[in-house]
Amino acid sequence: MSMIARNTKLTTTILWTLAAAYGLSLVANISFGLSIPIAVVLLLSVAFALIHGALRYGWSGIAVFIVISLVVSNILENTSILTGFPFGHYHYTDVLGPKLFLVPVLIGPAYFASGYLAWVLANVLIGDVKREASAFTVLAVPFIASFLMVMWDLTLDPRASTIQHQWIWEQGGGYFGVPLTNYLGWFFTVYVFLQLFALFVRFRPSASEVARTLPSPYYAQAL
Structure with a gap:
């Protein structure tokens, strides 16, 4: 068991703090017109997803999620900018800062954080994707x-935009x-990297790294 799993009380406090800070920052920017930098807001969601994911899948498991989401999203975003598939024809301005090829560096972490939250919610709705999960669950989540x-x-x-x-x-x-x-492209892109991760979890060989079922408050944090 990892250190993050052993320090349950501290981890829970950190996760709730990150979730609250992220929610408040969104409300502050959208409803009250404040200008909290995008990178700061994104950092809160990335930190939450990283810690929550490490608790659920271990550090190696969430690292796989990160790599898959970053690689798939960057390839498909660049492909769409060049060809129009799968999102349509668009281009990024300089508002989001430095780019990796034609896509801002911030876009990849955004896919990771939001994709992980969507993954958790789908697990709540459908059932946990784990080693003994059914084919329906592995595909439906x-x-x-x-x-x-x-x-x-x-x-x-x-x-x-x-x-x-x-x-x-x-x-x-x-x-x-x-x-x-754009929305068809979003669905396709997210489905590809989440389906790959679902297959990874389902067929993960190491018994010591099987996904753990967490107490209900951990799932509530993602809501």
């Missing part, structure tokens, strides 16, 4: 989690300036 991510992006993308110009849709779109292809 990534599918539902991808829908949850699209629901989140319905509010994110119009504000970030149309209002804040963090990225530009070259031909616009019918949903507050965002094309339908």
Whole structure:
């Protein structure tokens, strides 16, 4: 058992603090017009996902999640900027800072953090993906989690692109300036990396690193 799992009380306090700080920072920026930097808000969600994921899957398990989400999202985002698949034709401005190829560095961690939260919620709704999980669970959890991510992006993308110009849709779109292809691309991208992680968890060879079922408060934190 890892040190983070042994220090249950401290870990719980840290997770609730991060969850509260993240929620308050979003409210402060959106509802009250404050200007808490995007990187700071993102850091809170990444820290939460990292600690929560390490508690659930061990450090090696959450590291696999990070690598899969970063690689898949960066490849597909760059592919779409160059070809239009799978999101549509768009490009990033300089608002989000330095880029990895054509995609801002901040985008990858955002996929990791939000993707992990969607993953946890889908596990709550469908059932835990673990070594003895059924084929239905292994397939359904990534599918539902991808829908949850699209629901989140319905509010994110119009504000970030149309209002804040963090990225530009070259031909616009019918949903507050965002094309339908964006949401299809979101679903596809998230589904790919979550399905890969689901297969990793299901067929993970090390018995000592099997996903642990956590007390209900840990799942509530992700809500």
